[in-house]
Amino acid sequence: MTAGSGLVLRLGAVLVLLLALAAVLAPWLSPIGPNAQDILARLGAPDAAHWLGTDNLGRDVLARILFGLRTLFAVSSMSVLGAMAAGGSLGLVAAWCGGAVDRVVMRCADVLFAFPIILLAIGIITLLGPGALSAAAAIAVAYVPIFARTLRGPALQLRGSTFVEAARAIGAGPARILLRHVLPNLASVVLVQISLSLSTAILVEASLSFLGLGTQPPTPSLGRMLAESRDYLDLSPWPAAFSGAAILLASLGFNLLGDGLAERLDPRLRRP
Amino acid sequence: MPRILLRRVGDMLFVSFGVSILSFLMIRLIPGDAVQLMLGANAEVTQRQIDALRHKLGLDQPFLQQYLAWIGHVLHGDFGTSLTTGRPVLTEIAAAAGVTAELTMLGLVVAVVVALPLGCAMTALRSPAASLAMRLLSITGITVPSFWLGIMLLYGAAELAPGWAAVGWVPFSRDPLGNLRRVLLPALSIALPVVASLARFLRAVMSEALQQDYVRTARAKGLRECVVLLRHVLRNALIPFVTQAGIMAGYLFAGSVVIEQVFALPGLGRLIVGAIADRDYALVQAAILLATLVFVCINAVVDVLYAVIDPRVRAA
Numbered sequence: 001m002t003a004g005s006g007l008v009l010r011l012g013a014v015l016v017l018l019l020a021l022a023a024v025l026a027p028w029l030s031p032i033g034p035n036a037q038d039i040l041a042r043l044g045a046p047d048a049a050h051w052l053g054t055d056n057l058g059r060d061v062l063a064r065i066l067f068g069l070r071t072l073f074a075v076s077s078m079s080v081l082g083a084m085a086a087g088g089s090l091g092l093v094a095a096w097c098g099g100a101v102d103r104v105v106m107r108c109a110d111v112l113f114a115f116p117i118i119l120l121a122i123g124i125i126t127l128l129g130p131g132a133l134s135a136a137a138a139i140a141v142a143y144v145p146i147f148a149r150t151l152r153g154p155a156l157q158l159r160g161s162t163f164v165e166a167a168r169a170i171g172a173g174p175a176r177i178l179l180r181h182v183l184p185n186l187a188s189v190v191l192v193q194i195s196l197s198l199s200t201a202i203l204v205e206a207s208l209s210f211l212g213l214g215t216q217p218p219t220p221s222l223g224r225m226l227a228e229s230r231d232y233l234d235l236s237p238w239p240a241a242f243s244g245a246a247i248l249l250a251s252l253g254f255n256l257l258g259d260g261l262a263e264r265l266d267p268r269l270r271r272p
Numbered sequence: 273m274p275r276i277l278l279r280r281v282g283d284m285l286f287v288s289f290g291v292s293i294l295s296f297l298m299i300r301l302i303p304g305d306a307v308q309l310m311l312g313a314n315a316e317v318t319q320r321q322i323d324a325l326r327h328k329l330g331l332d333q334p335f336l337q338q339y340l341a342w343i344g345h346v347l348h349g350d351f352g353t354s355l356t357t358g359r360p361v362l363t364e365i366a367a368a369a370g371v372t373a374e375l376t377m378l379g380l381v382v383a384v385v386v387a388l389p390l391g392c393a394m395t396a397l398r399s400p401a402a403s404l405a406m407r408l409l410s411i412t413g414i415t416v417p418s419f420w421l422g423i424m425l426l427y428g429a430a431e432l433a434p435g436w437a438a439v440g441w442v443p444f445s446r447d448p449l450g451n452l453r454r455v456l457l458p459a460l461s462i463a464l465p466v467v468a469s470l471a472r473f474l475r476a477v478m479s480e481a482l483q484q485d486y487v488r489t490a491r492a493k494g495l496r497e498c499v500v501l502l503r504h505v506l507r508n509a510l511i512p513f514v515t516q517a518g519i520m521a522g523y524l525f526a527g528s529v530v531i532e533q534v535f536a537l538p539g540l541g542r543l544i545v546g547a548i549a550d551r552d553y554a555l556v557q558a559a560i561l562l563a564t565l566v567f568v569c570i571n572a573v574v575d576v577l578y579a580v581i582d583p584r585v586r587a588a
Contacts, residue, residue, distance in 0.1 A: 008407065110283075111290030114568045115560075116526040119544075123298045123560050126548055203417055207530045210419055211545050230423055230534070237427050244420030251415040259411060 009260025012195075015253030023073050026066035034067040034220045035059060045238060053238035055229060061239050065246045068222040071215050072250060075132050076201040079139035080194055086140070087147025088190065092178050094148065095155035106152065109145035117142045117204060125213045132221075135214035139201050150193045151186060158182050188265035195258030202251040222247050276579050284572045288565055292346070295561040296339050299553045351558035356550045361558045364543065369562075371441060372528050372539035378459040379524040383466040384517055390467065391474025391513075392506060395482070396498075406475070413468025418527045422461035422534040429457065439536040458535045462527035466520045473516050477509040484508075511578070518574035522567050 022029060037057050044054040052061040087109075094105040112120070121138035128134035158164060159182070167177050208214035209223025217224065222243045229239035326332050333341070345352070351361040394406050429436060436453065444451040481487065482505055490500045529541030536542075540559055547555040 007404065008411075011408075107286065108290070111287050111294065114287045114291055114571075115294075115564050116522055116529075116567055118526045118529055119560050119563055122529075122544060122548070123295070123556070126553070126556055127298055127301055199415060203415070206417055207419065210530060211533060213545075213548070226420060226423065227533075233423065233427050234430065237424075240420075240423050240427070244417060244423065247417050247420060248412075248415060251417070252412055255411050255415050256408075259407075 006260070006264075008256050009264055012253055012256025012258070012260050015249060016257055019069060019250055019253055020073060022066055023069040026063075026070055030060070030063040030066050032060040032063045034063045035218055036063075045236065052242045053236065055225070055239045056232045056235075061225075061242055064220045064225055065222065065243060067220040068225060068243065069246060069250065071132060071219055071221050072202060072205055072223075072247070075136045075205045075215070076139070076198055079136040079205075080143060080197045080201050082136070082140035083143035083197070084147050084190065084194060087144035088151045090144070091148040091151030092155050092182065095152045095159060096174060096178060096182075102152075105148065109148045112141070113145040113149075115142070117200075118207060121204060121208060122211075122213065125208065130213045130216060132215040132219065135205055135208045138208070139204050142204070143197055143201065146197060147193060150189060154186055154189055155182055158185055188261075192258050192262045192265060195254050195261055199251045199254035199258060202247065202254065206247045277576060280572050280576055284568055287568055291564050291568065292343060292561065293339070295557050295564075296342055298560070299557045300335070300338070346561075352554040354547075354555050355552045356547075356555075361555050364555060365540070365559050365562060368538060368540045368543040368559075371537050372525065372532070372541065374444070375455055375459055375462070375528045375532070375537065375539060376521060376524045378455055379463045379466065379528065380517065380521055382459055382463040383470055383520065383524070386463070386467045387470035387474060388513075390471040391478065392501060394471055394475040395478040395505070396501060407472075410468045410472040414465050414472075416464055416468075418461045418465060419530045419534050421464060422458055422531050425457045425461060426534070441536075441538050454535065454537070458528070458531045458537060461534075462524050462531050465527070466524055469523075470513070470516060470520060474509060474513050477512050478505050481505045481508045515574055515578050518570065518577070521570055525563070525567065 037059055038054060039057075042054060042056060046053045052065065055061055055064065090105050090109070094102040115123070117139075120142045121135070124138035124141055125134045128137060164177060164181055167181050172180075205214055206223035206226070209221045210227045212224070212227065214223060215221035225243040226240055226247070229236075229243065233240055323332075349362060351365075353359065354361050354364055357364065394410075397403070397406070426439070438450070438454050441454060442450040478501070487500060487504060490504050491497075495503075528539060529544070531537075532539040532541040533545065540563060544556055544559050547553075547559070
């Protein structure tokens with residue numbers, strides 16, 4: 001085990017927990033609404049009334065970040081969980097059936113995988129129209145092949161293992177074997193992949209919102225905040241600095257968590 | 273070797289075929305029919321006009337026939353005309369692709385030039401505290417949103433050296449210095465996550481190589497540690513490093529799609545986002561299709577190069 005692996009894991013867990021709590025408790029944490037305007041205090045620097053300053057419409061940056069985190073987490077976790085359900089089952093089925101099914105499923109995954117994620121997402125959003133739900137669907141589709149690939153390999157190995165053979169011998173059907181015997185053994189792989197995928201999905205969601213294709217106003221969104229604050233950069237850098245930093249921290253938390261988990265859960269990396 | 277090449281080309285053709293089908297569907301599945309959008313919200317549009325345009329565009333044909341007609345045109349280099357400018361889509365894309373290509377290439381050069389010494393330095397520092405610090409730093413570097421970094425760099429440059437950094441575009445052939453002034457900051461922005469990821473990768477590969485017998489031999493014959501590291505370990509780590517750098521070109525390209533928006537560079541990203549706003553579907557479709565095909569080709573070339581460089585891959 002390399003130095004401080006426990007520390008990386010703990011750091012990631014604490015960061016994710018704090019940000020998730022902040023997002024969930026946003027309406028109670030923030031005394032000011034995310035769309036409330038203080039017209040006289042536009043583009044203000046951080047002070048006692050507005051801890052992180054105000055934006056060009058006099059809205060509180062901290063409140064908007066807290067509510068923006070809600071959208072960011074909601075969209076990215078919805079998409080990653082959806083991708084895991086769809087891609088994971090495809091990978092399991094491909095590994096279990098083998099042969100033609102395996103080839104067809106994995107070839108289709110290859111095709112989806114060939115698209116750069118952001119372009120695929122943009123293409124899907126063209127179809128569905130801009131919006132938070134479209135962004136979630138687009139990211140989910142883009143991440144399906146990742147989960148299909150991640151689960152297929154290990155599932156293929158497990159298929160030939162003795163305990164699966166034993167389960168089959170006592171007459172268990174494929175659904176039971178896959179759900180009760182194979183899937184639990186893949187839990188660590190899934191957990192690591194979910195965490196790392198969330199880290200990148202957060203960046204993709206922020207990019208899409210930044211381009212104006214994701215979450216639409218008036219719903220607070222960190223990517224959109226960053227895009228809007230660009231025009232007033234010379235007057236006040238605070239909204240841009242803080243909204244971007246919030247995106248960074250959210251993505252960083254999940255990346256640290258995934259990195260720490262991978263090391264903790266992968267027996268090949270664990271040394272006595 | 274020819275077999276690997278053949279298999280790789282076969283894979284590539286299959287994936288390209290799939291990509292073309294998906295790109296085709298992307299436009300045909302748009303709700304509310306592109307025809308109505310093309311004719312606009314004009315009240316005087318009659319059903320006959322709609323039918324006529326549908327017929328002209330071949331939209332009244334069966335799906336398969338539409339695809340075959342479309343792919344036939346595409347293979348002849350005819351991607352249709354842009355709805356907004358009326359010029360061939362391919363002309364529009366060619367103009368924008370140069371900007372994105374320059375940005376991506378410069379980003380790649382910056383990333384490799386910085387990541388090489390950084391990765392070596394990271395390998396040389398082996399204390400637990402240093403390892404942990406570098407791990408945290410590299411993970412942070414990987415997750416920095418490049419569009420945020422771009423905005424912050426732009427702000428910093430404006431504060432430190434007013435008037436130096438500029439947004440917009442000047443072709444390199446017309447004003448080399450002005451061109452670099454506009455492309456350097458966006459290239460740095462997309463390069464940082466790649467630097468972090470490449471340096472971390474190099475460190476992992478080099479640390480693995482350090483366990484090899486030939487390293488012990490090199491040390492045993494009295495070579496200094498830095499010679500061992502640079503002459504023996506780095507050289508063996510270079511092959512996977514080059515492959516990884518090739519893969520990263522794709523990430524840089526994806527990053528440039530977004531960063532162009534920050535620096536007002538007229539590249540593919542801006543073209544696509546603008547085309548979506550204008551509902552210029554032919555342009556969006558062609559740009560996504562072509563960009564993805566380039567991406568597929570780069571991956572295939574990297575794979576084949578890997579086989580050329582490393583005889584072990586060839587045998588497998």
